[in-house]
Amino acid sequence: MLGILRTATGNATSVQRALMRLNIPSTFIDEPGQLSQVDALIFPGAGAAQAGMRDLRERNFVETLRDFRKPFLGLCLGMQLLFDFSEEGQTECLGIIPGSVRSLPSTVIKPHMGWNRLHTGEFVYFVHGFVCVPEDPRVTTMTVQYGEEFCAAVRLKNFFGLQWHPEKSGAPGDRFLCAFSRFAERSSLQSWK
Amino acid sequence: MEVIPAIDLLDGQVVRLRQGNFDSATAYPRSPLALAQSYQEQGANWLHLVNLSSAKDSARDPRQMTFFCEIVRVITTQTNLRLQAGGGIRSLGDIAQLLNAGASSIVLGTLLFEDPSLVLDALTLFGREKFIAALDIRNNDVRIRGWKESAAITLDDAIRNITEMGMANVLITDIDRDGMMVGPNVDLYERLTKFFPELSIIASGGVRNVEDIRNLDEAGCGGAVIGKALCEGTVSLRELLRSYDNETEKHVTPSGVEGRHAGDMNDGKNLRSGLAIRVIPCLDVSAGRVVKGTRFHNLRDAGDPVELAGMYCEEGADELVFLDITATAEERQSLFDLIGRVAEVVNIPFTVGGGVRSVDDARKILEAGADKVAVNSAAVWDSSLLSDIAEELGSANTVCAIDAKRKVCHPELVEGWVVLTRGGRDDAGRDAVAWADEAVERGAGELLVTSYDRDGTGTGFDCELLAAIKNRVSVPVIASGGGGSLKSFVEAVRLGKADAVLAASVFHFGQLSIRQVKAALADASFQIRL
Numbered sequence A: 001m002l003g004i005l006r007t008a009t010g011n012a013t014s015v016q017r018a019l020m021r022l023n024i025p026s027t028f029i030d031e032p033g034q035l036s037q038v039d040a041l042i043f044p045g046a047g048a049a050q051a052g053m054r055d056l057r058e059r060n061f062v063e064t065l066r067d068f069r070k071p072f073l074g075l076c077l078g079m080q081l082l083f084d085f086s087e088e089g090q091t092e093c094l095g096i097i098p099g100s101v102r103s104l105p106s107t108v109i110k111p112h113m114g115w116n117r118l119h120t121g122e123f124v125y126f127v128h129g130f131v132c133v134p135e136d137p138r139v140t141t142m143t144v145q146y147g148e149e150f151c152a153a154v155r156l157k158n159f160f161g162l163q164w165h166p167e168k169s170g171a172p173g174d175r176f177l178c179a180f181s182r183f184a185e186r187s188s189l190q191s192w193k
Numbered sequence B: 001m002e003v004i005p006a007i008d009l010l011d012g013q014v015v016r017l018r019q020g021n022f023d024s025a026t027a028y029p030r031s032p033l034a035l036a037q038s039y040q041e042q043g044a045n046w047l048h049l050v051n052l053s054s055a056k057d058s059a060r061d062p063r064q065m066t067f068f069c070e071i072v073r074v075i076t077t078q079t080n081l082r083l084q085a086g087g088g089i090r091s092l093g094d095i096a097q098l099l100n101a102g103a104s105s106i107v108l109g110t111l112l113f114e115d116p117s118l119v120l121d122a123l124t125l126f127g128r129e130k131f132i133a134a135l136d137i138r139n140n141d142v143r144i145r146g147w148k149e150s151a152a153i154t155l156d157d158a159i160r161n162i163t164e165m166g167m168a169n170v171l172i173t174d175i176d177r178d179g180m181m182v183g184p185n186v187d188l189y190e191r192l193t194k195f196f197p198e199l200s201i202i203a204s205g206g207v208r209n210v211e212d213i214r215n216l217d218e219a220g221c222g223g224a225v226i227g228k229a230l231c232e233g234t235v236s237l238r239e240l241l242r243s244y245d246n247e248t249e250k251h252v253t254p255s256g257v258e259g260r261h262a263g264d265m266n267d268g269k270n271l272r273s274g275l276a277i278r279v280i281p282c283l284d285v286s287a288g289r290v291v292k293g294t295r296f297h298n299l300r301d302a303g304d305p306v307e308l309a310g311m312y313c314e315e316g317a318d319e320l321v322f323l324d325i326t327a328t329a330e331e332r333q334s335l336f337d338l339i340g341r342v343a344e345v346v347n348i349p350f351t352v353g354g355g356v357r358s359v360d361d362a363r364k365i366l367e368a369g370a371d372k373v374a375v376n377s378a379a380v381w382d383s384s385l386l387s388d389i390a391e392e393l394g395s396a397n398t399v400c401a402i403d404a405k406r407k408v409c410h411p412e413l414v415e416g417w418v419v420l421t422r423g424g425r426d427d428a429g430r431d432a433v434a435w436a437d438e439a440v441e442r443g444a445g446e447l448l449v450t451s452y453d454r455d456g457t458g459t460g461f462d463c464e465l466l467a468a469i470k471n472r473v474s475v476p477v478i479a480s481g482g483g484g485s486l487k488s489f490v491e492a493v494r495l496g497k498a499d500a501v502l503a504a505s506v507f508h509f510g511q512l513s514i515r516q517v518k519a520a521l522a523d524a525s526f527q528i529r530l
Helices: A012-021 A032-037 A049-058 A062-066 A170-189 B032-041 B052-056 B062-078 B092-101 B110-114 B116-126 B155-165 B186-195 B210-218 B228-232 B237-248 B262-269 B305-315 B329-345 B359-368 B377-381 B385-393 B432-442 B463-470 B486-494 B514-523
Strands: A002-005 A026-029 A040-045 A072-076 A083-086 A097-103 A112-117 A123-128 A130-134 A140-146 A148-156 A159-162 B002-010 B013-018 B021-027 B046-051 B082-086 B105-108 B131-138 B141-144 B149-154 B169-174 B200-204 B223-226 B278-286 B289-294 B297-303 B320-324 B350-353 B372-375 B398-406 B417-421 B426-431 B446-451 B477-480 B500-503
Touching (some): A002 A012, A002 A032, A012 A026, A012 A040, A012 A170, A026 A032, A040 A170, A049 A062, A083 A130, A112 A140, A123 A170, A170 B116, B002 B032, B002 B052, B002 B200, B002 B237, B013 B228, B032 B046, B032 B062, B046 B052, B062 B082, B062 B092, B082 B131, B092 B105, B092 B116, B105 B116, B110 B116, B110 B141, B110 B155, B116 B155, B131 B155, B149 B155, B155 B169, B155 B186, B169 B223, B186 B200, B186 B210, B223 B228, B278 B305, B278 B477, B278 B514, B289 B305, B297 B305, B305 B320, B305 B514, B329 B350, B329 B359, B350 B398, B359 B372, B359 B385, B372 B385, B377 B385, B377 B417, B385 B432, B398 B432, B398 B463, B426 B432, B432 B446, B432 B463, B446 B463, B463 B477, B463 B486, B486 B500, B486 B514
Parallel strands (some): A002 A040, A040 A072, A083 A097, B002 B046, B002 B223, B046 B082, B082 B105, B105 B131, B131 B169, B169 B200, B200 B223, B278 B500, B320 B350, B350 B372, B372 B398, B398 B446, B446 B477, B477 B500
Antiparallel strands (some): A097 A130, A140 A148, A148 A159, B013 B021, B141 B149, B278 B289, B289 B297, B398 B417
16 A cells, blocks of 8 residues: 655645556555555655645654655655755755755756656656755666756665656656555565665 | 676675586685775776575575675675675565665566566666676576576577666676686677677676787677686786776776766657657537537537547647636536546646636646646736736646737738637737737746637648747747648647647547657657657
């Protein structure tokens, strides 16, 4: 069972519908106490970093997420909040992945919205104005070009992040969600360090 | 070419096998860490670490993997070497553990054949550049499970399968040469690098000296793994790297597996950098059915919205637009239900418009499952509506739809366009290009520009209108109204500079398919999503 963190600004229902379409069982998570019921957590962020962090703080998710030991998948803003700091509203974030979040270069139209090609050649759907800059380039698992090459996906330990929207990205999005769900199912017994 | 020293481990001890035979194992007295440190000192960047215990242990004792990970952790924390780790990997958990322990690359062998779908999951989740496919071959036969069994596939077919899975690094070990110190099978590598130029091929088996390294480099290999010769001390890594560097000066280039830039692979195909041109079927909805008319009149039934949405999605549509064209209060609820049902079948973004009068309308549409909201007439009437919606939902989700009509009918003489409201019934008395500019100022993240003159006629988009708007604004513009021939779609992008092309009739009534439009755009060198 996958949990979907339902936040004030996130698009939790879009993700829920996508999982339903893929026959992946899921449930909404509204408070930290519910996390024991799920094998993994998806955090579909949307909106501004500051509002996103405020929402997490108000509902006591900050420490809970920092200590989370099950597979975790942050989408879009949900990925950006994993980093130390975001230029968007000068926001201190969760600090789970070392690095920062900064604005796209001034040379490109913002937001970066539409279908763009990952380094793998697959097209996925993006909507964002800020990008993650991990300190350790090895955590980057996918990249994309838009004005410059930037990070489109990360993983550090049990924390995965996608800058793009797998729930809206056709076949590659479906593939990622299915892979994550299988990973969550199989690693439910494993302890994460 | 990267010269990669190898360490094979059996029960935590450094060993070398002859031709993969466990009974022939020779143990070496140095600890894995001491040996790794010595390789680093001698100039190595990479280390190839193989866990023979797990590879041998078919009963899969999980402690073997934990122990191996511990060694990986020790080496990666105490040296700067980048590690390729492999041997007996059987699950996503094994891979995650090894990567968490600090391995830079994961070497997969038997698993490629035993559980390809698991390998695909791994490539998807952890990044395909982190993986090296290891093929062990004997007489063109691929061997698995510690070389004991045949994978019943030829080497070339195996490489093809691996390439199809998206892997770009292949380590090929010639079993007959491995641990025999008879020199590598250069002919084989030469043939493979010519045949599979897109792959980085790492050679392994039989490498003895500088000459072997030079030959493999000339054969086009991306790397060469050397094990026994180093352990035996017949050649020192320092000597090997030094004389190789002197000869070729190639060693310093980042040709390593991780240094190989993933993005390099598709550069040749990248015809137009940036975002793909979107092809969007538009579904005008009235009383729960898709309808289509000409110049906003004479509506014909075109099918069930959910069914059509699913079909277009299958066919490769990049986005969908739903316009509720007779939005009365009682039909409004059926629209929300419809949005929800559509959201359950499509895996692409979709926009809903028609009758949006307030921030509340817009919010409800998004809550029902749409990704973007299009505002048309009400944005013209209510000067704060666009900015209010953009503030609440974000500019990226706020589309301003503009219906524009030429001021004169003479096709050669354009004096401009006026904005129409109420589904083309009223002239708003405003210049369409100026209004487009203002709408973006107010917060619209995208414009859906429909030519009233061309709508439903199939006579081509109004490219002058599109270009005039595109020259004024920096947000994406969706071309609408008039799509007919394949050429008309290409022109909307080439002449009208549109970021997306939208059409209804030609798709609904089967004159053109989404695929055909995309193929025409691709032929014209525009980037499309395949």
